[in-house]
Amino acid sequence: MIQRSYSSPSCTLLIEGISTGGDVLSILTSFACRFSHETEPVVGGLDLLSALVKVVGAYAQALKSNTLVAIPEKQVRLEPEGHLHKLSVLLNEADAHSPKQLQIKLNTIQLFDLMESLDRLCCDPTTLPDLKLVTQISDYRSQSQLNSQAVPAVAGVISLAIAATVLYFIPIPKPQPKPAQTVPVPTKPLPKVSTPPTPSASPESSPTSTASPN
Amino acid sequence: MQLNISAPETLDLHVPKDFVRGCPRSVRMDIDHLLLAIEALDLEAVEVMLVLIEQLGLEKTIPSRVAFWRLRNTNPLRRNYQRASLSWDELKALVKMVCTIAKQLDTGLRMLLSTHQQMIEGKIEALGLQQNQAYLENYIDRFTSLYIGRMRSPSPLSKEEIRELALQLLTRILLCSGVAGEFRLWNSLFDGAIA
Numbered sequence: 002m003i004q005r006s007y008s009s010p011s012c013t014l015l016i017e018g019i020s021t022g023g024d025v026l027s028i029l030t031s032f033a034c035r036f037s038h039e040t041e042p043v044v045g046g047l048d049l050l051s052a053l054v055k056v057v058g059a060y061a062q063a064l065k066s067n068t069l070v071a072i073p074e075k076q077v078r079l080e081p082e083g084h085l086h087k088l089s090v091l092l093n094e095a096d097a098h099s100p101k102q103l104q105i106k107l108n109t110i111q112l113f114d115l116m117e118s119l120d121r122l123c124c125d126p127t128t129l130p131d132l133k134l135v136t137q138i139s140d141y142r143s144q145s146q147l148n149s150q151a152v153p154a155v156a157g158v159i160s161l162a163i164a165a166t167v168l169y170f171i172p173i174p175k176p177q178p179k180p181a182q183t184v185p186v187p188t189k190p191l192p193k194v195s196t197p198p199t200p201s202a203s204p205e206s207s208p209t210s211t212a213s214p215n
Numbered sequence: 216m217q218l219n220i221s222a223p224e225t226l227d228l229h230v231p232k233d234f235v236r237g238c239p240r241s242v243r244m245d246i247d248h249l250l251l252a253i254e255a256l257d258l259e260a261v262e263v264m265l266v267l268i269e270q271l272g273l274e275k276t277i278p279s280r281v282a283f284w285r286l287r288n289t290n291p292l293r294r295n296y297q298r299a300s301l302s303w304d305e306l307k308a309l310v311k312m313v314c315t316i317a318k319q320l321d322t323g324l325r326m327l328l329s330t331h332q333q334m335i336e337g338k339i340e341a342l343g344l345q346q347n348q349a350y351l352e353n354y355i356d357r358f359t360s361l362y363i364g365r366m367r368s369p370s371p372l373s374k375e376e377i378r379e380l381a382l383q384l385l386t387r388i389l390l391c392s393g394v395a396g397e398f399r400l401w402n403s404l405f406d407g408a409i410a
Binding site: 010061062063064084108109110113116117120121123124134136137 | 325328329332335386389390393394395398399401402403406
């Protein structure tokens, strides 16, 4: 039996498992994730741990790039709530009699600590080497974006249909009979008034201002 | 653009396939904003970065202070933007540097972020943490003046938007201070970028 712990200031992840050879912890028996502000730990098996790695990894990545993701995972959900992040974990899923929903509110620093503990676990080659870091979120984002991208297109088609129906009932305006065209009166050229060229006005008085030098 | 991933000193970060036309605009803006926020967090950060270049073995990519300055000026919003782009190696070097510095700034970042949280919750007065609030405001002021001083004028963002950016960058820097910070930052840069 091997125990490994990955701790960050507000979150401690304890991994318990068996080694099949050498130093590598390859079979997980259980894990416990404890938060410093929450009495109840998240306890579970490999399924829950990999779901947690996936959801937290993708969520943190999305937080950084300022996008929202929808991760299709039943057991673990993480969603923004105001300026906090709400982590909901379904515990004891195998035991159908007493499924328990655990809700933990995390602020950004606590979320980072959770991510950091899980990242350390993923980056540790001697513990569960099959657990991989989740940094690619394009698969998750495309799903949530497709819905929002479809809305304008559908709305456009619907509004075109409505407009077409409404306009169908408006009668086509009949062409108005044109009023009899008045014959254009040819414009009469103005009589040419020939003005005799006026003799150039003789300068009446040339300015004879004698500057008197003082 | 030649990809030089096999070189030993480069990180094991691979460029997404679609980006054949080089480093996108938004990535250059993003990485420069992160560096600017680091500078606002720690006034000595630029000197630390120049020392880090040697420690991380990045002299080949960033040989001098001027070369570093030129890399930061590939941000299209910069006043001294020269229409230059970043090579992938240069981007990797900057990512490595941001993450290394982020690890060192961890304590301060936590303090500022929890202060911001307390401000939102209206707990500053009750807890008597006005001093911490002043630190946060100082950071935002420094970021604002750096932003206005370095970016083209008139400023692309309003005062309110710069403040918002400064706070958002705090979270981003915290998230790249972890063990997998380089991978997370690298992937987040390309997320939503247009090739």
